[in-house]
Amino acid sequence: MNKIVSSISVSLDGFFEGADRDIEWHSVDEEVHQHFNDYLRTAGAFVEGRVTYQLMEEFWPTADQDPANDGPMAEFAGIWRDMPKYVYSRTLEAVGPGATLLREVDRDEVCAVRDAAAGDLIVGGADLVETFRRLDLVDEYRVYVHPVLLGRGRPFFGEAADRQGLRLLESRTFGNGVVLLRYETDPAPADA
Structure with a gap:
């Protein structure tokens, strides 16, 4: 059965973005x-909020056309x-192809989307993940802890x-110090 998976990079002190939405501290070598590509190519769809979708759509559709982006970066552009993408937004008028x-x-x-998809749904965007969490829709968390303390952020x-x-x-x-912690949600009460 397909799962709904939240995949997120965080600092050791728990921030997914620093001050002013800074993510330059991500250690993605x-x-x-x-590793991201090997998993994400097996997914059934990306499920995103407006901000995440717009950030991704701004760069990835043509990233492999830039000779500076080779190897895994160019490969991810194709992925x-x-x-397929599902974008949740109350303000966008339209979204791109696919x-x-x-x-x-x-x-x-x-x-229904999860069950019909060709693989797991990868949900992105902190607000959207929070909504999915409240509705008990997240089956798995893939938390990539980066070796940095930001001190402040979101x-x-x-x-x-x-x-x-x-x-x-x-x-x-x-090798670069990033640690993946992969958890599934446990239907049993945490106090049990």
């Missing part, structure tokens, strides 16, 4: 980027272009009414 614009997160609709996880139990599926350390 060829090894990490190839991005070919992957993308479907949705206005509201409907749990039944998301589950934390990935917001406040929640309830505790969520997680089960560690995998941990992996990359």
